[in-house]
Amino acid sequence: MSFSTNTLYYGDCLDWMEQWDDQSVDLIYLDPPFNSKSQYNILFGNRSGGVDAQYRAFNDTWAWDEGAADRLARIENAVAHPAHKAISGFHTMLGKCGMLGYLTYMAERLVHMRRLLKPTGSIYLHCDPTASHYLKAVMDAIFGQNNFRNEVVWTYGLGGSSKRLYSKKHDIILFYSRGDEYYFNKPWVPATSIRMQGQKKGALDVWNIPSLNNMAKERLGYPTQKPLALLNRIIEASSKPGDITLDPFCGCGTAIESAHNLGRKFVGIDISAFAIELIRGKRLDLGIPAKGIPADLHSARLLARDSPFNFESWAVTRLPGFIPNTKQVGDGGVDGKGKIAVKPDNFQSRLALAQAKGGKFNLSSLRDFLHVTKRDNAAFGCYISLNDVRSEAAAREVAEFGRFQIGATEYSRMNLWSIENYFDNRYPPMPPMLDPYNGKKIRDKLAIHRYGRKQ
Numbered sequence: 002m003s004f005s006t007n008t009l010y011y012g013d014c015l016d017w018m019e020q021w022d023d024q025s026v027d028l029i030y031l032d033p034p035f036n037s038k039s040q041y042n043i044l045f046g047n048r049s050g051g052v053d054a055q056y057r058a059f060n061d062t063w064a065w066d067e068g069a070a071d072r073l074a075r076i077e078n079a080v081a082h083p084a085h086k087a088i089s090g091f092h093t094m095l096g097k098c099g100m101l102g103y104l105t106y107m108a109e110r111l112v113h114m115r116r117l118l119k120p121t122g123s124i125y126l127h128c129d130p131t132a133s134h135y136l137k138a139v140m141d142a143i144f145g146q147n148n149f150r151n152e153v154v155w156t157y158g159l160g161g162s163s164k165r166l167y168s169k170k171h172d173i174i175l176f177y178s179r180g181d182e183y184y185f186n187k188p189w190v191p192a193t194s195i196r197m198q199g200q201k202k203g204a205l206d207v208w209n210i211p212s213l214n215n216m217a218k219e220r221l222g223y224p225t226q227k228p229l230a231l232l233n234r235i236i237e238a239s240s241k242p243g244d245i246t247l248d249p250f251c252g253c254g255t256a257i258e259s260a261h262n263l264g265r266k267f268v269g270i271d272i273s274a275f276a277i278e279l280i281r282g283k284r285l286d287l288g289i290p291a292k293g294i295p296a297d298l299h300s301a302r303l304l305a306r307d308s309p310f311n312f313e314s315w316a317v318t319r320l321p322g323f324i325p326n327t328k329q330v331g332d333g334g335v336d337g338k339g340k341i342a343v344k345p346d347n348f349q350s351r352l353a354l355a356q357a358k359g360g361k362f363n364l365s366s367l368r369d370f371l372h373v374t375k376r377d378n379a380a381f382g383c384y385i386s387l388n389d390v391r392s393e394a395a396a397r398e399v400a401e402f403g404r405f406q407i408g409a410t411e412y413s414r415m416n417l418w419s420i421e422n423y424f425d426n427r428y429p430p431m432p433p434m435l436d437p438y439n440g441k442k443i444r445d446k447l448a449i450h451r452y453g454r455k456q
């Protein structure tokens with residue numbers, strides 16, 4: 002099956018790539034979770050600048066678990082797997098640990114990336130020194146040592162300092178080609194910037210490109226967002242206008258925008274519906290089609306059945322100002338959070354919670370959510386079901402939960418809402434919400450959720 006170009010795909014990149022035809026892509030850039038044991042937080046902007054409401058966009062800490070054991074077994078049993086020896090070697094060296102789990106995860110996906118590349122194609126693997134040395138060995142195994150082209154050091158200027166070690170201010174980008182004949186248009190870098198780096202002319206594998214600061218215009222607030230200048234350099238060097246570029250971990254779409262701006266075709270995949278919607282809504286408001294994101298009640302039902310967690314995070318982001326909770330269990334069943342703008346000062350913003358249920362409605366789950374909403378002192382709660390809830394008992398409990406006031410307007414403290422309503426364009430009465438990325442009041446309430454809809 003071939004993919005559609007200029008399209009975004011929602012889901013695990015392995016699931017999508019497995020279905021796609023060999024030798025169909027000119028350039029792959031990937032910036033996967035790093036195993037850097039950090040948790041990327043979206044700082045919920047409010048005037049206090051406090052970190053009371055940090056939400057994890059995704060968790061890049063790897064643990065040895067059942068999934069890792071399965072992947073290891075698959076690769077160790079497949080003697081023809083190109084990373085068979087490398088992974089077995091790492092197994093001996095590292096034992097069963099998070100790093101080995103990560104390397105098996107990457108190996109399974111990198112094999113498909115090689116298969117998808119055209120004979121003249123190239124791949125850039127963006128990582129950091131935590132795992133770059135292991136990943137290079139895995140890349141050598143899969144792409145061939147002789148196809149290794151450069152280890153690019155991206156120095157970004159920001160970074161913590163410590164008395165006990167040198168400042169960490171760079172990432173590693175491993176550049177491999179699929180074969181000997183690959184397209185390469187060596188980037189032109191101003192001599193001044195080369196001098197600044199104290200390099201000799203031509204030695205350009207250290208790239209001094211500032212990372213995005215808080216004031217940067219292109220900043221969307223997505224954790225790990227990369228600067229466009231970095232992606233422009235890669236895409237210009239290793240593809241021609243009209244070529245197909247793939248980013249299997251596209252995040253908020255830096256590579257997608259760069260490819261679009263430079264006249265390349267793009268294909269992006271991300272496991273976070275939120276990231277995909279951010280690209281379509283905020284970064285490139287061009288009506289880019291997204292596959293895997295429910296476009297009608299039927300596909301929403303399938304998502305709820307096949308991937309309940311993804312359904313929940315997609316469903317809660319149908320509400321303006323809400324972002325998904327990344328904890329799959331615990332947290333009292335809260336699936337999404339947001340902040341209500343309270344006049345005159347957003348500093349007093351109040352909590353809003355959402356819960357999404359893909360299965361049949363049951364009163365006890367609503368009661369649990371009422372309890373959590375009260376416990377967390379949230380001003381607003383929204384219980385989202387697939388189909389309308391037609392239970393009188395539920396309606397009664399919601400009515401008894403009371404109301405709250407913002408300015409002159411009163412709102413229900415608890416709301417029953419459904420994905421069926423969403424596809425009918427009906428929304429609960431929403432209080433004014435803050436944009437989770439910039440802390441500003443959302444003006445166009447429907448702007449956030451209209452993107453997941455049928456065009």
Ligand SMILES: C[S@@+](CC[C@H](N)C(=O)[O-])C[C@H]1O[C@@H](n2cnc3c(N)ncnc32)[C@H](O)[C@@H]1O
Nearest residue numbers: 013014032225226227250252253255271272273
């Ligand atoms: C380091 S971020 C990419 C940031 C991106 N380069 C940008 O500039 O916004 C890694 C992304 O990989 C996504 N991700 C994690 N596992 C994935 C998987 N199995 N398939 C597709 N995307 C995945 C995460 O949701 C996250 O957005």
